[in-house]
Structures are given as C-alpha cells and as structure tokens.
Amino acid sequence: MLLRERETPEGRLVSVCDADCLGETYEDGPVTLTVSEEFYGGDGAVEATEAEVIAGLRRAQVANIVGTEAVGVAVEAGLVDEETVLEFEETRHAQLLWL
Incomplete structure (x- = not known):
C-alpha cells in the first residue's frame, strides 16, 4: 500500500491506496x-x-x-465503518474525517 501524509491549513491529510490502483480510474x-x-x-x-x-x-x-486491501485494513482496525464504504468496479473507496 502507498501512504502519503501532508499538513494542510485544516490539519493532516492522509491518502492511502493499494499500489495497483495508482493511475487507475474507476466508475x-x-x-x-x-x-x-x-x-x-x-x-x-x-x-x-x-x-x-x-x-x-x-x-x-x-x-x-x-483499494480493497487499504480499505480492508481501515475497516478491520475499526477506523472505517463497513457500511460507509463505496464500491467502484473492482475496488473500494472510503473517507475518514475526525471531528
């Protein structure tokens, strides 16, 4: 998996994807x-x-x-609720927001 972290005016933005998803477009x-x-x-x-x-x-x-693996890791860790995960063709997408 690829992990990228960066600071923004709104706080830390983290992006994670399965390596084989990079450069792909899903519908x-x-x-x-x-x-x-x-x-x-x-x-x-x-x-x-x-x-x-x-x-x-x-x-x-x-x-x-x-990505299937990256989203699965977040779900298994209890950071993302399975019911909020979106399905895109053969991959998955989730967003996380801490308030």
Whole structure:
C-alpha cells in the first residue's frame, strides 16, 4: 500500500491506496474515481505495512482510502465503518474525517 501524509491549513491529510490502483480510474454509474499520482503518489508517498497505514490514519484529520486491501485494513482496525464504504468496479473507496 502507498501512504502519503501532508499538513494542510485544516490539519493532516492522509491518502492511502493499494499500489495497483495508482493511475487507475474507476466508475460507478455517473460517479468517477481517479487514483492520481499527484494525490496518492509522488515524492511524499511511501510503501507502507498494515501497521504503518493504521498509524497514519490515526494521525489524520481527513483521509482518503482506495483499494480493497487499504480499505480492508481501515475497516478491520475499526477506523472505517463497513457500511460507509463505496464500491467502484473492482475496488473500494472510503473517507475518514475526525471531528
């Protein structure tokens, strides 16, 4: 999985995706999800273990998670409710917001 963390004026933004999702575009009816190198990859992204992904998500104020494995890790860790996960073709997407 690829993990990227960055500070924004609103707090820490974390993006996580399965490595094989990077550069892909998924559709679900009229909704499109593009897993861009600019947002999920780039110089700030690192290959991460499950434990590193969970730690990164716990540090986030906002997170975007794409991929069957990455979303599964977030769900199993109790950070994302399975009922809020979106299905896009052969992948999954979830967002996390700590208030």
